[in-house]
């Protein structure tokens with residue numbers, strides 16, 4: 001900590017220290033711009049090269065990532081992604097091509113997209129895929145625009161309402177509102193499933209669709225999904241899947257078989273690109289036959305001349321300038337082809353096994369609101385600790401002291417003091433055991449020494465941050481004080 005502080009640039013800056021040597025001027029000197037364009041008081045730090053390297057290395061070490069440790073951030077699927085997928089995405093034939101280059105020079109890339117479209121359609125049990133959306137939320141938007149266009153094409157523009165379960169990810173109601181739909185919330189029942197009676201009461205001839213996350217955001221498989229589908233379709237509505245969390249379903253269950261009409265996936269969760277890294281994402285949308293004409297452009301087709309981009313007949317249009325985030329597609333393709341059907345199944349089996357292992361080991365210490373087999377993640381409640389005056393936030397902050405990234409907290413909102421843990425399939429039994437031990441220890445601390453938790457974290461470079469200001473007014477430029 002103190003050693004870190006010594007390394008802060010302003011502290012080590014001294015006039016006259018130089019970190020680099022510029023080469024001799026070997027071109028004619030140019031005139032400087034007019035005086036009013038010149039900044040005369042530019043307070044740049046003056047440090048040596050070694051000090052500069054140590055400064056940047058020390059701040060880089062303050063980052064926490066999946067390469068540094070366990071990252072059970074529920075709903076984000078922070079699994080370890082094989083490094084060689086990055087190598088493949090960086091092959092010159094993939095990373096130096098341009099979206100508007102002649103199609104006969106990019107047949108390999110188009111073939112990759114075509115085969116990825118087919119693989120995702122197979123995995124979800126749908127007819128066709130568009131890889132155009134660049135995030136899960138944009139894939140949701142695509143689904144909603146598609147069903148809007150579908151209803152309009154059938155003269156049913158009066159279907160202006162979208163039904164959304166109360167446990168849904170915030171992007172579900174948000175994207176529906178962006179399309180001009182009215183959002184109707186459907187409560188969950190005591191088991192954490194959709195309440196069928198409320199659904200039957202709320203749905204009517206103005207309902208365009210129900211958006212359902214599978215597994216639900218409680219990490220549960222809703223066993224009555226076939227009934228949900230029947231109720232929605234009986235009333236002329238469609239069933240939209242939010243498939244952002246596909247990690248437990250690979251090779252096990254298909255959205256098409258469950259009665260969904262379309263579904264968006266997050267390649268940057270399940271398919272070898274990390275979520276939440278601030279990097280590019282990809283949220284393909286897969287659709288049943290009735291909806292494929294509406295898919296966003298472009299889609300890749302194959303004809304006599306080879307592979308090429310096309311716009312479906314009644315497409316909702318483009319969602320970005322080019323074809324989506326191609327590098328993410330390459331990694332997803334590499335992941336699917338290298339694991340194969342059997343490997344993908346194993347991913348889901350181990351993801352579910354790991355989540356259930358944590359559930360069983362922690363349910364004695366933390367309240368488990370839905371005590372049934374979970375899927376890729378398990379949702380606890382910090383209710384028991386709250387009675388002692390310790391909040392879920394305190395527990396999350398204390399985990400930092402034990403060297404773990406905290407789980408997702410206060411989501412889903414239907415669970416009081418929610419703690420949502422998603423271990424993923426890539427963690428070993430040893431890692432899970434040390435995380436479990438830390439959680440058990442924290443539960444004991446909450447009983448015996450609540451103040452220790454109120455003031456946590458204690459051994460991180462910074463303590464509790466003002467997260468609201470950090471998000472709303474981020475300071476992204478360094479300034480010498």
Ligand SMILES: *Cc1c(COP(=O)(O)O)cnc(C)c1O
Pocket residue numbers: 075076135136137138169171213217242244245266281283
């Ligand atoms: C992550 C997630 C999303 C949003 O995905 P982004 O790529 O972050 O836009 C939507 N729904 C669910 C259930 C998710 O877990």
